[in-house]
Amino acid sequence: MEAYMTVALVDERIDSAARSALEALGYHTIAMPKCLRLAEAVASHPDMLTLHLGDTLLTEGGYLSEARGIFDEIEKLVPRLKIKAITETLSPKYPSDCLLNALRVGDMLFCRERSLSADAIERARTCGLNIINVNQGYPACTVLALGKSHAITADRGMARAMQKVGIEVLLIEDGGIELPPHEYGFIGGASGVHGDKVYFIGDLLTHPCGGAIAEFCRGAGLEPISLGGGRLRDLGRIIFIDSDGDNKDGEQ
Numbered sequence: 001m002e003a004y005m006t007v008a009l010v011d012e013r014i015d016s017a018a019r020s021a022l023e024a025l026g027y028h029t030i031a032m033p034k035c036l037r038l039a040e041a042v043a044s045h046p047d048m049l050t051l052h053l054g055d056t057l058l059t060e061g062g063y064l065s066e067a068r069g070i071f072d073e074i075e076k077l078v079p080r081l082k083i084k085a086i087t088e089t090l091s092p093k094y095p096s097d098c099l100l101n102a103l104r105v106g107d108m109l110f111c112r113e114r115s116l117s118a119d120a121i122e123r124a125r126t127c128g129l130n131i132i133n134v135n136q137g138y139p140a141c142t143v144l145a146l147g148k149s150h151a152i153t154a155d156r157g158m159a160r161a162m163q164k165v166g167i168e169v170l171l172i173e174d175g176g177i178e179l180p181p182h183e184y185g186f187i188g189g190a191s192g193v194h195g196d197k198v199y200f201i202g203d204l205l206t207h208p209c210g211g212a213i214a215e216f217c218r219g220a221g222l223e224p225i226s227l228g229g230g231r232l233r234d235l236g237r238i239i240f241i242d243s244d245g246d247n248k249d250g251e252q
Helices: 016-024 061-066 068-077 118-126 156-164 210-219
Strands: 006-011 030-031 050-053 056-060 082-084 103-105 108-111 131-135 142-146 150-153 166-172 191-194 196-202 223-226 241-243
Touching: 006 068, 006 191, 016 030, 030 068, 050 118, 050 241, 056 061, 056 118, 061 068, 061 082, 061 156, 068 082, 082 118, 082 223, 103 142, 108 156, 108 241, 118 131, 150 156, 150 210, 156 166, 166 210, 191 241, 210 223
Parallel strands: 006 030, 056 082, 108 131, 150 166, 196 223
Antiparallel strands: 006 241, 050 056, 103 108, 142 150, 191 196
C-alpha cells in the first residue's frame, strides 16, 4: 500500500519558521527554484510556475528542464500526477508572465483567457471546468478562495466577477502584505488552503483586516493558521497536492 502524503509547493524564499511549521503539520514541502524568465519578485512563486488541474501539473517547458530534479521528486512522491509542459514560453513582461496563473473554485476556472496558456485552457475544458473570463491576469495571486462558495480579495473586479456566480466575497483593503520591491502583495499569494485549514505565510493578525479575515474563514468552515510571525508575505501561494488523488483548488 502506498503511503499517503500531501506535497506543499512553496517559494524557495519561504522563511524557515513557516516551512518548519508546515513540515510539523505533516506536509512534505518542496521549494520551487527561480525561473530566470520571470521578474525577480515572482521568479519562484508556485502560482506563476505551475498550474494544477485534475491529475496534471502544468509548467513551462524550459523550467521543467531547468528544475528537472524538483519535478522528479514531485513525480516520485505523487506517482499519479502527470507533469506536462505548456507550449508557450514565460517572460517577465505582462501578460507573458501569467501563462499559468488561474484560480480554480469548484467547477469554475477564473482566468484572463487571452493571457492563460492555450494548453491550460484545453486542460481545464478536459476537466469539465467552466472558464470564467476576467480582466485580472493574476487571479491566483489576488484571491484567496475558501471552498466553493467563499473568497477573499482586495481586487474589486475579481470580487464582482465572483459575486456574479454566487460566491460570497470579503472585500479587504490593499496593503498589509509584503512583496518586495512592490508596495504591497496579495492575499492569495500569502496563503494556501488544504482540508479544513487555511494557512497564512506570516501572522494573519498583522494585516489591517486580519480579524475580519479570520472570522470570514471560520464562517466558511475553515480554521485560519498563521505560519510564524511578522507581516504577511506574498510568496505565490502554497500549492497542496495530495498523493492519492485530485486536488480541487479553492474546494479542499
